[in-house]
Amino acid sequence: MAYLLPRIHSSGLVAHIGDTFMRVLHTSDWHLGRLLYGQKRHHEFAAWLQWLQQTLVAEQIELLLIAGDIFDTNTPGNLAQQQYYQFLARLVDTSCRHVVVVGGNHDSPSFLDAPAGLLKAINVHVVGEARDNPADEVVSLYHQGQLEALVCAVPYLRERDLRQVEAYEQAADKDAKILQAIAAHYQATATHAEQLRGEHDIPIIGMGHLFATGGAVQEGDGVRDLYVGSLGQVPASVFPAAFDYTALGHLHVAQQVAQNPTIRYCGAPVAMGFGEVGQQKQVLRIDFAGREPSITPIEVPEFQAKARIRGDMPSILAELDTLVQAQRSVWIEIDYIGEAAVSDLRQRIADHLESKSGAESLVRVLRVRNRQLRRQSMQREIGEDTLAQLSLEDVFKRRLALSELSPEQQHRMCELHQEVVQRLHEEDTRADS
Template identity: 45%
Template sequence: MKLIHTSDWHIGRSLYGRKRYEEYRSFLAWLADLIAGEQVDILLVAGDVFDNSTPGNRAQELYYQFLVEIAKTSCRHVIITAGNHDSPSFLNAPREVLRFLNVHVIGCITDSYHDEILVLKDTQGEPELIVCAVPYLRDRDIRKAEIGESPADKERKLVEGIKEHYQQVCAQAEQIRVQLGKMVPIVAMGHLFTTGGQTVEGDGVRNLYVGSLGQVGNDAFPACIDYLALGHLHMAQKVEGAENRRYSGSPLAMGFNEAARNKYVCQVVFHGRQPEVSLLPVPIFQNLEGISGDWKTIQHRLEELKTCGGNVWLEIIYNGAEIIGNLRERLDEIIEGTSLEILRVKNDRVLQQALSSINSEETLDDLDTIDVFMRCLDAHQIPAEQREELLGVYNEAVAALYEDGSDE
């Protein structure tokens, strides 16, 4: 029995204003071909199918077209659980129809743990797998708020609630396995942050957690689980080194900080109850690259990329000593007529230079808005003949902010 474990598609996500529908179309086509070519029996999608709770028409179209394509392959079952970015009600709405395609959707928990347990059957109608399809567990679903409780109390109750939920669901799954009289594997799914999980700056996950907030230890998952398929963290990784407890990671780089990282789906082949796990690399459908340094470094790398002739989306971070007021214009001139596209330019030097002109004994509280602007003019060595016009435009902008009479 062969499974593919994936998660964190985030269909509909944009990158600095650029929509990525063609990337998602290419990924889903690749995944459908992989499932057909590898004769995959079961597909697990562990949350964050969409990037937000109200996906647009094109995102929905990609999702449903993919499920139709999968129905034409050898894949007998698709199990989809909701992540924190998904709307439980939106995912659940078509689940009765999707069930005719052997697509099982679990958008949220219910009053019965049994609703999260799926007994999947093979082509002969015999049970072949038990899936504990646990969706993203929201705070309000597993913890009761009490007056006067401390942040530590909230943290403890949240982790205890998650642990209790998995204990209950897995206990019922184990009971079902005993009743079947057949030692079929148990797979559990989840969308959460485990202790020691690795994140990348800018991946959309790191900022959700402070310290140990919401982080669940490996001991939260019962020993009866033969494979644990997790989502939420965008880097493919093991849970505390366990071979059979994995994050598949996101199939696409969520930002430029992930651009150099390989992306995967997990292939799981069961021999009885023993899983054999391997990582299958996902192709790059849109090249991303972040370039940082002084002007010479940036210029040199752009010239190299021009020679390669590829279609690359770029993030430029300038941190050289020279003040470059027309940085964007210079960059656009270099890439004109190429397939290179700059999505973001960050000029670290401008702010640093402006603030460095503040006396060491001064603070921003000592300066008004005009003082700060004048320091910027000084930092950029703006000629006296240009200052009057610039100051007039600046004063208009400041005045516009206070038209409502507010001083905030």
């Protein structure tokens, strides 16, 4: 709302006559329902949502942004859906009077958009799929009858959202046309927002879910390469100058884009893979005095401890003992790099933990990487064979031999592999007809 007299906001910014203050929280990439090597993580996501709600209250947040990938799959489970909707319902009792959600590449656009009309009744604005008219993606936010912010809520853009494919296009021409279409889409939202803003001294906030050129990723973070048609990454120049702040999603590492402090990824709030272990997660608080943003990172605590252990057998067991002695729940990835080949590595680790009273319930090994065994198996079995000389079945069996599955499990995997290949052949046959 616009203050009539000069005053100091809780952020410390000094208001002038006519200034509009707004406090915003930028989040993205929740990935509700995501597993970690088969391990369910509902308690971890529940703890994140509880912390987020408490933070909204403590920081007096008025607008929450969720920049895509709310769910990890386009068919989220019942509990993931329940966590999402219950969280949104609880916001009614907080200072957060607006929520804007855009769809990401992991989300189902139609699933997100289905309850949009209902959610709008509690000031939750959802744009799961790109609109035919980009102006319809502009969300006008009001408080006590006054316009206080405009959000260009652009979801993850697919090629079909942008253009019709033309026959006999060259790859370079296609990429150029896609990039032009993305820039035009964002510009159309910005132009409409500027028309709505008029003489109001209020911010225009851009949102997007894409891979910006130069963005950093981490091993095992689950970030998929994003392609709009054949275009992989998008330059910062697609974002209009009219955006006073641009809230992006998709990359799990918090970062600025093109060294511009007002175009940012906040990163994922929870470590999605062991590659993110040790990375401080954060959300971003943006305080607007009129159109001027002041950006403050807020550190997100770790809700489920994770660790990576790398070494030979004695060092691995020693580190496991240290974690057991800590008496806290921790999920572990082990990377064995010893010289000696240990074919029963996973079993030896399991036996060691079982010998420690109660350790297996707290210290849980989710992944074991046995590099030495893989190297020896590859040298022994593949030799000088080239991929072109191997059948699909040969490649699968040789890769299966590098696993630590029992003979019975390997046999079952071969059966399942044959079923999958057969189904693929059947589908191809139907497509040709």
